[in-house]
Amino acid sequence: MAPHDGKSVMEEFMASETEKRPISTIVIIIAMQTEALPLVNKFQLSEDPNPTFPKGVPWVRYHGIYKDLNINIIWLGNDSVFGVNSVGTVSASLVTYASIQVLKPDLIINAGTAGGFKAKGACIGDVFLASDIAFHDRRIPIPVFDLYGVGLQQAFSTPNLLKELSLKVGKLSTGDSLDMSPEDEASIIANDATIKDMEGAAIAYVVDLLEVPAIFIKAVTDIVDGDKPTVVEFRQNLAAVTAELDQAVTQVVDFINGKSLSEL
């Protein structure tokens, strides 16, 4: 989220002023209901009775005031045809775009579970703050298009938050499949990723376009380069790891409360 070229002096000034005032509105984007509901309860949020988003979309907004923060948890919702959580990059990018348009957040947090690579030091239950985010399933073997496909982005820098909380730091790689093909694996290795999810890079793309700072908190449910099948391990650990995730998100929100972006 480095400043873009071509900004006017006034825009730079406004941006630096925004960085100095306390953070007020945050949007927490969560793909799965299992991940979202404990946090909704923790922050005592309630579901928006008025439609925040256009008719037809499945996205659910929970909001409320927690300490000095206006907190919005946006869950991607259940697909209207299949009834399962609307996971993946298309859904996540749309929610991020719509949330920024409607809620104008100071900060976006993408929280969720992820696969981890033990070869890069990830263990079940670890909670990571992503430093870099990229795609691993957008192979466009034409010069420059290849880099666009990877779409490398950096998360908003939060050195003080990292010093305070015991979160691991790692690179996140995103793709629309829960499994990992050999081609995905090669791209994940090229991305130097420690964790793998299904939404992060899409959210990072949208917040970069619209210049909203974002951080990515990911808890490891399964070891991708381990012995157990991803689906089995994911299901086995989802509940316990979600508790770790929710604790970490609460700590992050408590740390954010009362601080400006430049103090994170």
Added chain:
Amino acid sequence: MAPHDGKSVMEEFMASETEKRPISTIVIIIAMQTEALPLVNKFQLSEDPNPTFPKGVPWVRYHGIYKDLNINIIWLGNDSVFGVNSVGTVSASLVTYASIQVLKPDLIINAGTAGGFKAKGACIGDVFLASDIAFHDRRIPIPVFDLYGVGLQQAFSTPNLLKELSLKVGKLSTGDSLDMSPEDEASIIANDATIKDMEGAAIAYVVDLLEVPAIFIKAVTDIVDGDKPTVVEFRQNLAAVTAELDQAVTQVVDFINGKSLSEL
């Protein structure tokens, strides 16, 4: 685009009235500038001097009146970091969502080039109208999630248009890679697809959510199951095939002019 359950009688009535009045506003979503500009010239459209979309997004709107139609061509634009066309599902889904919110089109046309499968009867330069659209790179091997990942949608039915124009009909499969991995190939075969692109299914997902009819016109630049590498063939044929595509889109627009949705 079948009617969703839970519609009120009034909503059904309004929808049927919309189907009866002449189509007024159309949005044509095009990924690549090479594909868009000949049509912009053909319909004598001009670039919108006022920003249609939020600051920061690369999407470019060309609009104007052609015969009795208010035509908008939305090109996905150049990525601000890499300078290449913003191809792919994330970009396409965002543009579709934003265009529907701002322009409230009666009909969306997604026009573009595609790879074709000779085993399914596709030849270079063929122009297809897609009957069904699905994803081939969203593998989620959990029951029901697997179907959500495939995300099968049907295009708006246009029997009269098909009778009038000499377009082929085939199923379209979408993924974010220009190449095709063995896993992609298996999914494309399962999707029974004749053509392969990088945007269609994402656009189909959004128009289904927001209940806007959409059709998909795809011209074949390269034979995926042929001898030549996709990238070489794609580049070799892009200009010539774009001319075929533009001719077909013009024929479709001329056919649409003065007709209602139910007459297509």
